[in-house]
Amino acid sequence: MEGGPGGDAFGAIPFLIDSGVNRDRDLVVVAQRGTLHSQPNLACPEMDRFNATAVGLPYDAPSTGRGLVRAAKQCRDRLAAEGNDLKAYNTTENAADFAALRKALGIKKWNVYGYSYGTDLGLTYLRRHPQGIRSLAIDSVVPPQIVSLPWAWDSAQEGINAVFAACEAQPACKSRYPHLSRTLTQQVRRLEANPLRLTVPPPGGGTPVKVVLDGGTLVNLLVSNGRLVPAVDVPAALYELADGNPERLARAQAAGATPSIGEFAHGLTHSVACAEWAPGFSKRDVLKAGRRAFPGWPDSVLAHAPQLPFEHDLCRVWNVPDRTAVQRVATRSNVPALIISGTFDAKTGASWGPYTGRTLPRSTAVLIPGIGHWVVPQNPCAASVLLSFLARPTAPDTGCVPGVEPEPFTIVP
Structure with a gap:
């Protein structure tokens, strides 16, 4: 079924x-x-x-x-x-x-x-x-x-909380990506107040696509459960976004x-x-x-x-x-x-x-x-x-x- x-x-x-x-x-x-x-x-x-x-x-x-x-x-x-x-x-x-x-x-x-x-x-x-x-x-x-x-x-x-808890349980992930819940809230709020507008190629390559990343988009990329952003990439994607590099998430949206x-x-x-x-x-x-x-x-x-x-x-x-x-x-x-x-x-x-x-x-x-x-x-x-x-x-x-x-x-x- x-x-x-x-x-x-x-x-x-x-x-x-x-x-x-x-x-x-x-x-x-x-x-x-x-x-x-x-x-x-x-x-x-x-x-x-x-x-x-x-x-x-x-x-x-x-x-x-x-x-x-x-x-x-x-x-x-x-x-x-x-x-x-x-x-x-x-x-x-x-x-x-x-x-x-x-x-x-x-x-x-x-x-x-x-x-x-x-x-x-x-x-x-x-x-x-x-x-x-x-x-x-x-x-x-x-x-x-x-x-x-x-x-x-x-x-x-x-x-989402289970993904964050699993990162916390892996020393390398915990060290590199602490405070994931707080970071997600900050990024949802930031993007909702000031959406990013980018032009990026889709994940498989091809003609670049205009995308908007706002708070709702970010949440739905995470809820897509690996179809767009694999769970193992979520901590890295959030920290890249916080550091001014939205490329990974933007390409996922372009899919x-x-x-x-x-x-x-x-x-x-x-x-x-x-x-x-x-x-x-x-x-x-x-x-x-x-x-x-x-x-x-x-x-x-x-x-x-x-x-x-x-x-x-x-x-x-x-x-x-x-x-x-x-x-x-x-x-x-x-x-x-x-x-x-x-x-x-x-x-x-x-x-x-x-x-x-x-x-x-x-x-x-x-x-x-x-x-x-x-x-x-x-x-x-x-x-x-x-x-x-x-x-x-x-x-x-x-x-x-x-x-x-x-x-x-x-x-x-």
Whole structure:
């Protein structure tokens, strides 16, 4: 079960194969409803094109929000005009697809693996359609009863603080990069007051791109969990920024200028987020959660949930009904479960794994030190635990976990 919501599940096949999950069993990979390779595909090229230009805009400026909402409305209007019923794209219906597929394939029992949003989906599937599920493995956990826009700040705080604590535990990193939390606060405040405007080549080279680095941009680069700035580079990047060298972060921001147009299903993202994550919490609630997580940061940064800026405004034009009454529910089950979390995960904080396990009495929760979002493809130990779980769901071999340590951080002289 792919993450996102809206990601391309088929793109994950190489990672899954490298992890060995199909070594002695069949692997079934499903393109979720609305995603690439499904019909219809709820891609939003309008939003992809806006996001490509947004790397050169202030992250949390009202004008940026208006541009994002305008692009979302253009996509929504087009999808609706094509006859798509966007209220049918939700986690309840998504889970029902998997239940129907198992029956159609004639599979009596299967193991279910999901990461990120795929854990929200997997837990919903287990709650609503437990028949035929031999085991559930969830990686980088999004608890359906908890996930919301304010929740994103809790996860960001947990993941970022874990990176800083790991640096503190490595003598070379502690010596070279002390006071990381204070340095981050200083840089968020400085950039928000005086954004940097630079022209830099993207990480892979090519035509230089105009980018803006403000406080919100810096935070979202850190929350991207290694996709843009690897965790091992974070202390060095912050100190380089403080010393007047923003190049590493600026190049990471420039990566967003060349998105894959039409590959990510923003239509599924916002149909789920606006029906299941945003309702019941106001903009004020998001700001309060941000202040609680990062006191001292500017309100203009804290007013936006990491990775989902201006979502309340976007949801007004996306216009799907509130589904929290049926979706914001804990899963209780005796089906064997494996819960894998990475301590550096700033998208889905590691503590939410064991939290979810409270209502899964036959679950094993594993924390992998030094790994961010989507653990199994990044860590051989996590992959071996998953394989042992598939072989013996009630007694996975977790013996390798105590030996895992975070990689050494990048030290720039």
